[in-house]
Amino acid sequence: MRVYNTMTKQKEEFKPLREDEVRMYICGPTVYDYTHLGHARTYIAFDVIRRYLEHKGYSVLMVMNFTDIDDKIIRRANETGEDPKELAEKFLKYFLEDMKALKVKSADIYPRVTEHIQDIIEFVEKLEEKGYAYGSSDGVYFEVRKYEKYGKLSKVNLEDLRKGARVEPGEGKKNPEDFALWKKAKPGEPKWESPWGEGRPGWHIECSTMSTKYLGESFDIHGGGNDLIFPHHENEIAQTEACTGKEWVKYWLHTGFVMVSGEKMSKSLGNFVTIRELLQRYSPEVIRFFVLQKHYRSPLDYTEEGIQHAKNNLERLYNTIENIRIAMEKAEIPFKWEKEEFKLYETIRDAKKKLYEAMDDDFNTAEAMKPIFEVANAVNAYLTRVEKPKESVLRKALEFFRIISEIFGIFEEYFKETKETKEEELIDLLIEVRSALRKQKNFELADKIRAQLRELGIQLEDTPQGTIWKRINV
RNA sequence: GCCGGGAUAGCCUAGAGGCGAGGCGGCGGACUGCAGAUCCGCUUUACGGGGGUUCAAAUCCCCCUCCCGGCUCCA
Known part of the structure; x- marks a missing residue:
């Protein structure tokens, strides 16, 4: 088996660190809004990867985190007047509902940032001890230039980063490329006690902390959307490997974006289709099929026509199985x-x-x-x-x-094991009645039976060998 | 500017040196009270443009055009 590794930019032979076991960590969502097709694409892709690995006989241990406290959650909560904690709670619940609807298998562990504050603090302390972190007026930062391999995943180099000057020079930062490990709370913001004063974790540190906590200092697969390569995953690598001195992740897998008329579907652009909305119009399996018709690393164009194609394709396969x-x-x-x-x-x-x-x-x-x-x-x-x-x-x-x-x-x-035998007997009975009606050329009533059964999701088809019935799932 | 990914028949999607790629749609036929499903056939000299390497190029090399993404919160 070969997998494409973002780190080496090529396909590599897949050999997990432990025989017969695959440990994978997938970056979950920041829960401040509804799940959209872009998220679904990523999580369906990793669901299939996980299913396939299991099918091949591996024991898979899968961890997916939830970012349930961060700047965006606070900002959104301020806009809507909700409590940040409740806002996160709400969208976290919706996310899990959406994933279940899409038949994405549950992760084995769903660690949340707010329940791992102590672990994160300890991680930051270790980085401090090793000299990679420094405190300042507004928090604790990771000093990027001290980690000489910085940029190995995304292939950015520090010079370009500085020249680009698009990195925000935060208040207490020594260098523009440094990033926050711990942010001191401003008045009214959610906060936790720490050696550096009350505050909250920076975004990247959670994944380093929680993945190593549950999967160890080295594991097999770390995945997420393409947009996480820089800076998120780059920063995670810097922190983790600076801390442990070991190679953290063996294979980096990233999914391509979902595109809407030539632009990336994203919350910030506002051009997204939520899963809830999509599920009103299409079955979960159609959505899965639509996503899987394209390779997980390629951009996926979202069009009504495309989903309709997927629906037609899937219908054909349903018919075949029924046949x-x-x-x-x-x-x-x-x-x-x-x-x-x-x-x-x-x-x-x-x-x-x-x-x-x-x-x-x-x-x-x-x-x-x-x-x-x-x-x-x-x-x-x-x-x-x-x-x-x-x-x-x-x-x-x-x-x-x-x-x-x-x-x-x-x-x-x-x-599935079907237990609806009574229902099946009733359908057979109706078919029998209808056949008699057809023999008497009473097509009006015969068609009525057929039409009404169709409404109930049962499709009748007359063949030379007699009438058959199928469930319509689309 | 720097770093990536693309352009494949009407449409969607694979492939990555040599056997008419898979699907959708459309049209015609078989079956049929109608509908549906299925089958058979056609749409089919497919690979953005121009050079080059090779017995052989969608595929490798060079140049060009156009599209998209990342470099800033993102799955």
Whole structure:
């Protein structure tokens, strides 16, 4: 398996530090607003990466932090007149709801800044002891020039940084590139006791502290959106490696942005679509499928048309799975295989190989789409061509889609244990009644039954072999 | 200015030296009371422009055009 490492700017063989275990830390959101598609893209991408690693047999320990106190939260709270703590609490809850709706598996640990203040203080103290931090009138800063490897992730160099002069020269900073480890509280701001007076942690220190607390001084994957590379992750590296003297993270993974008419979707630009809004119009699986049709590192254009494409694609796959399920009921015991069975079997076998090759190559979900459709085409063609399908090949096709379901987090409905047998019996009964009506050419009433069932999410389809029904999930 | 990422058939998305890429949409046909699903065929000499290397270039090298991102809060 190969993964692209932002640190080395190339794909590398993936070998976790401990055999069979992957420890990953994903930068979570600052909870001051609704989750939008940009966030969802990142978290769905890492969800699939995590699912795939688990599918490959790794034990995955996944940590995602919440920034539940910071300047933006305070500012937003001031604007709305809410208490910063309550504001953060509210959006944190919404975030978790959104992730659940999108079928993103939960992290194992969700550490919050406000619950790790003591750990952060201890971390800053260590940096002070080692001479990387200095106190000033408005807080404690990290002295960037003392860490000679600064810039190794984002490839910025200090000279350019200073020349650019876009780094804010804060009040108490010695150098413009230094960044805050601890900020002293201004009147009315949330605050915690510390050796440097009452205040709050700087933004970057939380990830260093909480990741090393839960995953150790070195771990495998650190991920987040592309926009975190500089300065966030660069600063995290400086702090952590200055403190421990060890290589902190083995693989740095970053997701591409979601774009809206040529611009990055972001809270500050205000051009974002919230997940809540999107879920009103599209199912979670359509959103996942839309995101996964593009490689996680590439920019993803958000357009209505694009999501509609994803919906059409997904519908086709749903239909295929339903077709298999229905065919299974009349499938034959495979006393012998003909050419058609071998052909389908081989297509599935090759598709499985292609699927793993695509995913092994830096989690290329876009490439992985191809074998999925190859199987869909092949199995549909098989079902139209063959009068008596063989149970065993259909099972292989179904198993293929079950693997996709597990890795991509889609087709959930089809692979659940269903307990709605009563409902199914009732549908069968209605189909029977409708068939009788159709024989009597009472199409008006027959169509009414079909239309009303459709409203309930049950689609009837008349085929030469009789009427079949499907659930509509989109 | 500095550092990155791009331009692939009507549209969306992969690929990265040699086997007509996958999907969507559109059109035609099969099936059908209608609808839906599915199948078959077509849309198909695809790779921003110009040079070069090579038996062979979307792919490697050089130049150019255009788009986007980061360098400041961001997933």
